[in-house]
Amino acid sequence: MTISSSLARDAHRRIIGMILEGALKPGDALQEASLGEVLGMSRTPVREAIKRIESEGLAETEGRFTRVRRLGAAEIEENFFLRLELEPACARAAAATPPAGAAEIEARIRALMNDGPEAEPDDVQWQIDNDLHEMIARAAGNRTVADVIAGLHRRTCIFDHTQVPERFLKGCEEHLEILEAIRLGDGAAAEAAMARHLIHARDAILARLHQIQIQPQGST
Secondary structure (H helix, E strand, O other), X not given: OOHHHHHHHHHHHHHXXXXXXXXXXXXXXXXXXXXXXXXXXXHHXXXXXXXXXXXXXXXXXXXXXXXXXXXXXXXXXXXXHHHHHHHHHHHHHHHHOOOOXXXXXXXXXXXXXXXXXXXXXXXXXXXXHHHHHHHHHHHOOOHHHHHHHHHHHHOOOOOOOOOOOOHHHHHHHHHHHHHHHHHOOOHHHHHHHHHHHHHHHHHHHHHXXXXXXXXXXXXX
């Protein structure tokens, strides 16, 4: 990990926190210079963080400015509606020919569970989660569906263990259940496990979003 990438990850985490806690409100411009001053960083890592935040759907470019956009419950529900239509079917299909990378991802999940999220950079959990969902989607054999799932996943990855800590161990356990069903070639079990995982993730995100929205401005 380079110093530059580490700073960009830290900037991303801190700016996301400012957005979710209300210090940065919908419509506010994400400006490299002013954010860099607040964070005590140069423009480069802040610029990279802003690009990532825009790709995740929490900001959008309007003319010369990238501004914070509101993330609502309806958007989360629409996202998971599509994921629930696509990903359980992908898990069933993946069980027919278990992907070669499944054992390696399982080992990474178990190591993460043993070490705890605090022992790793903030985005390690996200990377493992992303790799698992991408592997299953691509194992189903439809590249277009896999690309759609990747885009949907990116729109909710801000709700990691720092935002919904109660989902850390539960999410890992659910990932292992999905992988176990795929390893055994049990398509029905893989499909059901993926559906449960997505429903639990959706409900936790909606609960966190509701909590954020009812907090007094500036509280944590």
